[in-house]
Amino acid sequence: MFNILITGGAGFIGTALAKKLKSLGHIVVIVDLESKFTDIHDEFDKYSLDIREYKNFDILKDKNFDYIFHLAAQTSSAISQEEPELDVDTNVKGTLNICNYARICKAKKIIFSSSMATYGDKEGQIKETDTQKPLSNYGVSKVAGEYYLNMYKQFGIKNTIFRLFNVYGPGQDMSNLRQGMASIFLAQSIASDTIKVTGSFDRYRDFIYINDVVNALIFGLNDKTNFEVYNVGSEKTTTVKELIDLIININDKPNNSFEIINIGSHEGDQFGSMADSSKLKAIGWNPSVSLENGMEQMYKYAKEVLR
Numbered sequence: 001m002f003n004i005l006i007t008g009g010a011g012f013i014g015t016a017l018a019k020k021l022k023s024l025g026h027i028v029v030i031v032d033l034e035s036k037f038t039d040i041h042d043e044f045d046k047y048s049l050d051i052r053e054y055k056n057f058d059i060l061k062d063k064n065f066d067y068i069f070h071l072a073a074q075t076s077s078a079i080s081q082e083e084p085e086l087d088v089d090t091n092v093k094g095t096l097n098i099c100n101y102a103r104i105c106k107a108k109k110i111i112f113s114s115s116m117a118t119y120g121d122k123e124g125q126i127k128e129t130d131t132q133k134p135l136s137n138y139g140v141s142k143v144a145g146e147y148y149l150n151m152y153k154q155f156g157i158k159n160t161i162f163r164l165f166n167v168y169g170p171g172q173d174m175s176n177l178r179q180g181m182a183s184i185f186l187a188q189s190i191a192s193d194t195i196k197v198t199g200s201f202d203r204y205r206d207f208i209y210i211n212d213v214v215n216a217l218i219f220g221l222n223d224k225t226n227f228e229v230y231n232v233g234s235e236k237t238t239t240v241k242e243l244i245d246l247i248i249n250i251n252d253k254p255n256n257s258f259e260i261i262n263i264g265s266h267e268g269d270q271f272g273s274m275a276d277s278s279k280l281k282a283i284g285w286n287p288s289v290s291l292e293n294g295m296e297q298m299y300k301y302a303k304e305v306l307r
Helices: 012-023 054-060 077-082 084-104 137-155 181-191 210-221 240-250 291-306
Strands: 003-007 027-032 045-048 067-070 109-115 158-164 166-168 194-197 207-209 228-232 259-262
Touching (some): 003 012, 054 084, 067 084, 077 084, 084 137, 109 137, 109 210, 137 158, 166 181, 166 210, 166 291, 181 194, 181 240, 210 228, 240 291
Parallel strands (some): 003 027, 003 067, 109 158, 194 259
């Protein structure tokens, strides 16, 4: 049993991770912005904390943690292009603040959720050893976060870095139409008969279900993952057109009732990405949920929250 802190603990991935860790018997504390908390977080010891200012960590000054899962971030590449200062303050300065707090709370390790956005565009499967050439401010901010974590090795803070590909599933914020390709299209299909697409229909992504991502992150508690980087993806590609076709097929509405509109692309958007997750699979992780089954579960969830 470990004492664990999760930053961004009220977010999509953070909430699912907190529930899983608690079910395994760990003591879990979550921090996030006050506006993020809902009734489902009442089962946790929770604190309202903006990671952009180090003084805000005073609320936790008397606590000790064994591990910190650092998920708090500004996660939209589009917003990162429009508001780069917000991106830097949250993802770069925020991660530096987490590193400094890790020394105070005597954490042995930070488990960091990085992103496929650090790679930029690359054809074929992407390996952890491939050069990072981010196209967005968001991608750059995640690279900077990785560098900060590795710099803090000298202070005895271990790390494991997970570069997440396109995470989706129940619990995702269906009201946020700026981040999450699957959730954006799905929400639009429920709210109206029009699906608005940015960029080419031939763009592709590697979608990975939330439960599979949580199971991957938990490997960070294992010492054999110390100072390692892992891709977390399905190793399968799905184009924008294929995703929309799937959403239309699982929808309760008639297939011919939808209008698909291309509204142009935005800066920093990658054309395609597909993970090579063999390194993570080699230590025992295996994704178990197909995109078809995962989207069906997500559709059931979305209908409930959007009705």
